[in-house]
Amino acid sequence: MKGATIGILGISKAFGSFAALNDVSLDIRKGEFFSLLGPSGCGKTTLLRIIAGFEQPDEGSVTIDGINVLPLPPNRRHANTVFQNYALFPHLSVFENVAFPLRLKNTKNSIVTAKVNDYLHLVELGDHAAKMPSMLSGGQKQRVAIARALINEPSVLLLDEPLSALDAKLRHHMLMELDAIHDKIGITFIYVTHDQSEALSVSDRIAVMYQGDVLQVGTPHDIYESPATNFVAQFIGETNMFEGTVRASMGQMYVLDVDELGRVVVTDDRIYEVGERVSLTVRPEKLRISPDEPRVNGRSDINVFEGTVDEPIYSGFQSKYYVRLSPTVVFRVFKQHSDYTDEEHDILWKERVHVSWSAKDGYIVEGHRN
């Protein structure tokens, strides 16, 4: 596999009194599609700029294939960047923008032509070589920026929110193309985004960042299903979060006394003490909503609560319900529209409903103090 391993060890960076990164360490594998995900101001872009060489960290080291790159200027690192606002050279044609890195090295004209055409072909811009950047759409500009960043054959491609300026449909399309390009050339991609759905759909692994710290590193599945902290649980997708106390354990099944709600069962393979305070998260799509009481056939691993629909929201492919289970507890429930299984009528505003979920669909968040 091509690409490089990147080692980030104990990186700290402050801008004045603002700590952008606190002792961040990450190991990024060869050829991995690695995402840095977090809200704005979490330090993800600063970390990317430190890897690229635009910023120097106050402490720590960055290695590419084991070699410390901090003393090297950006033009001497085998990492190239795709910028958020494309950063195309406005005075050069598409062809010359992509050829720019080769021209700097005084590459022979025939080689330049062949190589630039190859890379324009890779990003499906073969027909636009002669155009100026000002004549291109946002998506096309982004492709030029990608081709230009790849032509030096870097071992790492750094992408700084490359899709944030595009509209939703194009964004999804470009994301799939980025994924295809990654599969084709196989180098390491480090992708900075604040959009959790982007990160979940293409990454091999994701680092979730918040206020200069890495909260969790894991596969999209790990991060979605087993969030390490309350913040991760709430930032990735939508969820319902509760605080509660462990009342009893039966093997891997725990009985919790959830504040303002009552008895909830949850399975977890980790050990919790009776009396311990924990956070519980349940994803809205794992909840079942029905007007009638669900038939649980005596199973003890199903949680059932009754409540009132505060707000039904129709959003095309699914409906979202805010269900009030107690004066202070409101559940978010997603319901897919798959009529053939639903013998019931549509659920209406102010209707009494039952919300139920299986113990294995709940998850105890460990770092709940965060």
Place this chain on the structure above:
Amino acid sequence: MQKKRFSFSKTSFIASMVFLFVPLVVLIVFSFNANKAPVLTGFSLVWYQRLFTSSRSLWNAFFTSITIAVTASITATVIGTLAAIGVHWHKFALKTYVQAITYIPLVLPEIIIGMSLLAFFSGSHFTLGGVSVNVGFRLNLGWLTIFIAHATFCLPFVYLMVLARLDEFDSSIIEAAHDLGATEGQTLLKVIIPISMPGIISGFLTSLTLSLEDFTITYFVSGVSSTLPMAVYGQMYKGGVSPVINALSAIMILGTIVLALLARNFLKYIAANG
């Protein structure tokens, strides 16, 4: 048929065109007048003939003006461009003060600039605690002092025009150039200078015009040298402008129009190509 309505924008457009161009047309028409008096009597090329055969001092002044305009504009353009690039992309102490102070020459009356430059070139000095402190250079007034004065007052115009152009671009372009392998020097030559070019050209052309037409400042620092505006003023002072000046002006108007069209096409080309 609908009666034509009074259009304010059309009327004011026509009025401003008339005020702008009628004097120029009158001047060109009178350059072909057979009579010296401001009365049209017939067509003649006599003033053009006299301009090219027997107006030595006028031509000398003209060439002095052109030489100074070109050299001072090039000097102002080089220094102003580099200053704008430096101030735009580099952080340094007192940056905000430097930016504020560059506007001063634009709003300062020319007569003040002229007087201060004259004081500077006369090698002004004062005594402080028994020690003589020089605050200027003793230079003989003439070609060199006019050149320095013109380069000086053109500089802020170039600086501001280049800066305005640079403000349109995000610094990520510079980072992208470095990222793609360019050294500082390559970034300057292959990215920063080319994208600043419209600003540099406008600054240079503005400098040319300002230098060619300047009278007040030049008057203070010229010594025995004479530029074209001074020569014209000198003639007026001695008893009326000769129609030879009209002929020269007509030629210069033509030259200016050609230059302006070239500049316009160049800027359009730049705009179309990014």
